[in-house]
Amino acid sequence: MNQTYDALLVVSFGGPEGLDDVMPFLANVLRGRNVPESRMREVAHHYELFGGVSPINGQNRRLIAALEQELEREGPRLRVYWGNRNWHPLLADTLRQMRDDGIKNALAFVTSAYSSYSGCRQYREDIERARAAVGEGAPRVEKLRAFYNHPGFVGPNVENLRAALGQIPEGRRAAARVAFTAHSVPAAMAAGCDYERQLLETCRLVAEGAGAENWRLVFQSRSGPPTQAWLEPDILEHLRALKGEGVADVVVAPVGFISDHMEVLYDLDTEARQLSEELGVNMIRAATVGAHPDFVRMIRELLIERLDPAAPRRALGTFGPSHDVCAVDCCLPGSSRPSIKPESNSVVNRP
Numbered sequence: 001m002n003q004t005y006d007a008l009l010v011v012s013f014g015g016p017e018g019l020d021d022v023m024p025f026l027a028n029v030l031r032g033r034n035v036p037e038s039r040m041r042e043v044a045h046h047y048e049l050f051g052g053v054s055p056i057n058g059q060n061r062r063l064i065a066a067l068e069q070e071l072e073r074e075g076p077r078l079r080v081y082w083g084n085r086n087w088h089p090l091l092a093d094t095l096r097q098m099r100d101d102g103i104k105n106a107l108a109f110v111t112s113a114y115s116s117y118s119g120c121r122q123y124r125e126d127i128e129r130a131r132a133a134v135g136e137g138a139p140r141v142e143k144l145r146a147f148y149n150h151p152g153f154v155g156p157n158v159e160n161l162r163a164a165l166g167q168i169p170e171g172r173r174a175a176a177r178v179a180f181t182a183h184s185v186p187a188a189m190a191a192g193c194d195y196e197r198q199l200l201e202t203c204r205l206v207a208e209g210a211g212a213e214n215w216r217l218v219f220q221s222r223s224g225p226p227t228q229a230w231l232e233p234d235i236l237e238h239l240r241a242l243k244g245e246g247v248a249d250v251v252v253a254p255v256g257f258i259s260d261h262m263e264v265l266y267d268l269d270t271e272a273r274q275l276s277e278e279l280g281v282n283m284i285r286a287a288t289v290g291a292h293p294d295f296v297r298m299i300r301e302l303l304i305e306r307l308d309p310a311a312p313r314r315a316l317g318t319f320g321p322s323h324d325v326c327a328v329d330c331c332l333p334g335s336s337r338p339s340i341k342p343e344s345n346s347v348v349n350r351p
Contacts, residue, residue: 007079007098007106008071008303009141010064011091011123014084015054015262021087022047028086046266056261057087059290060111063259066291070300076307079103083130085123091130095138103139107306109299111258113148113202115322116185116195120146121331144302146322148198149205149315152298156289157202157255158209164251164286165210176249178212179238181268182256184219187229188334196231201317202255212251220254220267235272243279250276253286258295260288 016025022044030040047054060082068080079101083094098106108127112119124143131138147153161178168176180203190196200217207215218238222230233241235252242250252272254264268285276283289295304311306324313321 005078005105005107005142005307007081007103007139008067009094009098009106009108009127010060010067010080010082010111011108011127012060012082012084012111013056014087014090015056016047016087017053017057019048019052022052025087046262049270050262050265054262055265056259057084059259059261063111063291063296066293066296067299070296071303074300076303078107078303081106085126091126092133095127095130095134095141098139099134099137106139106141107303108141108143109302110143113146113153113258114182114195114198114256115146115148115331116193117189117331117333118185119195119331120193120326121333124326142306142324143326144299144306145324146198147298147302148202148322149317149319150298150301150321151314151316152294152301153258153289154202154205154209154316155294156292157206157253157286159292160287160289161206161210161212161251161253164253164284165212167284168249168251168282172249175247176214176251177242177247178207178215178251178253179235179242180206180215180217180256181220181235181252181254182217183263184222184230184232184234186224186334187231190231190334192334193331198319199256201319205316206253206255220272221263235268236275239272239275239279239281239283243281247281249282249284251284251286254288257288259290264288 014025016022023040026040026044064080064082071077071080081094081098083089083091085091110120110123112123120143127141131141165173165176182199185195203215203217207213216238218233218235219231220235222234224230239250252268254268257264273283273285301314305313315321
């Protein structure tokens with residue numbers, strides 16, 4: 001094994017952990033952007049419904065604990081650090097601690113399965129900005145590849161979809177629909193990356209694995225002015241369309257996210273569920289991968305790939321494993337930037 005790295009850095013979006021954190025957190029997300037205070041207050045209310053606590057940090061703690069145990073058992077015994085884009089522990093503080101601990105070279109696992117500006121490139125920009133803030137001695141950090149088609153991500157999603165379908169009465173199960181959801185992004189951003197193509201591949205792999213024939217990729221959590229084109233259809237529009245077709249049961253599977261953070265809790269478990277009840281459609285929400293053992297083992301595999309060039313690089317489907325090093329012009333943001341929305345573990349920069 002060619003051991004050239006001495007730490008793993010888990011990089012995520014961050015989220016508030018109490019009511020007093022909400023507005024400072026949103027201020028971090030919105031720094032440098034012209035967003036009306038009324039919109040900020042509207043988004044703050046989403047967090048207030050849950051006591052000001054986003055589950056994203058707690059979920060990252062569970063994932064890191066499981067990963068540390070996996071590396072302790074199976075190796076490589078790299079130290080695991082954690083840094084966020086918008087809330088504590090912030091990336092610059094974490095990199096400063098890594099420098100003080102003598103870390104020179106680290107690999108980064110970003111909690112986003114897909115390639116896009118906000119799910120990949122912006123995190124790389126965040127890391128470089130944090131390194132510049134730390135200054136001399138800041139560790140070098142290289143991002144692990146996208147994992148949208150890795151068996152360790154697809155497999156748990158297949159398992160979760162099967163479990164959700166199993167909650168529908170057997171006599172109605174064959175007629176049930178599956179709505180795979182992911183965060184919408186501006187069309188201009190989508191045109192400059194493989195986000196939508198990768199999402200469709202994940203959906204196809206998961207649907208085939210679960211034996212689900214009636215499925216569609218839909219989107220959630222869009223923001224920005226109505227005049228700006230975003231990826232569609234929206235999950236709420238899709239639910240209304242399904243009602244019009246006489247569909248009785250739908251499974252909503254948020255494959256665009258790796259954990260049940262605020263967007264899943266509010267946009268799906270609150271808004272979409274309320275609409276489904278009003279429409280009389282039975283909505284079952286499939287779980288996300290979270291800290292599933294296969295997903296944790298996948299992260300270790302991604303590490304091994306970079307430590308040992310001879311290690312296998314697993315990927316399902318037709319596209320093969322993603323590249324390790326992104327092109328200079330990879331995943332540019334497009335002609336416009338996303339607006340405000342609750343935190344994303346996945347693909348778009350929003351509060």
